[in-house]
Amino acid sequence: MTDTATRDDAELIAAVRRGDEAAFAGLVDELTAPLTRLALAHVPSRAVADEVVQDTWVGVIRGIDRFEGRSSLRTWIFQILLNNARSRGQREKRTLPFSSLRRHDPEGRDEPAVDADRFQGRRGEYPGHWARPPVEWDSPVERLAGDAAREVMLTAIASLPERQREVLTLRDIQGYSAEEARNALELSETNQRVLLHRARSKVRTALERHFDSEAGR
């Protein structure tokens, strides 16, 4: 994915404008999974996510004549999806009682990757080094594939701040490159990386708590 519309984009845009079904179907097949995952970063259910994605396709068809190619076609489509998903998510959230208790920094940029109390304080023997280092996980490959770990990861993802959830979804679940995620979400390189860092750290912490408690630690 590049920043501005490419020649391939131009052909695709022209095809969609003509109502070329094969070209449009190709786009739908390519983007349905990432768009749905990204929608799920904002809305609570698969059914709502599907509606948001469908609304996005309608938005694409309606707007394609006015699309000026200032971003790539895919970036533009992701922006339509994000606008739909964010406003839909806001609406759904208003009906949930605890949404106002969310953390103060929506980007969550000020939090450390690991709780400060895991490290030795200034008076420790080795300040800033582990006080309680992480313990290796037993058979991580098998257990990470299990239902329990899956639940732990999904819960951790659900409680991430919005932007972190978006980046993690595209990078680590969908498998997008940093550049693809950056373009889809219109983030700077540094921001993308900071958000990813926070999000991954938190999912690791959640898994650590889960595995440690299973091991009776």
Add this chain to the structure above:
Amino acid sequence: MSTATDEMTCREFVELVTDLIEGQLAEGKRVEALAHLAECDGCATYLEQIHQTIAGLRRLADVDDFPRNREQALAALRELKRTK
């Protein structure tokens, strides 16, 4: 673990992990981080767990299946073409 105060601490290392994995650390920092890693079991385990976390997240995608919403999207295309 080392006592020298100008060497990287574990607390600093865990904040550099993503930059390290993404290949975005400046050369000097990268050398420092790798030197720390070579001597610190806790941080080696931490880095390994981050890799395991990424692998676990990637597997979430395998389980999800997205039945193609193709027909519905194509219907919208036909509909709008007719009314344009």
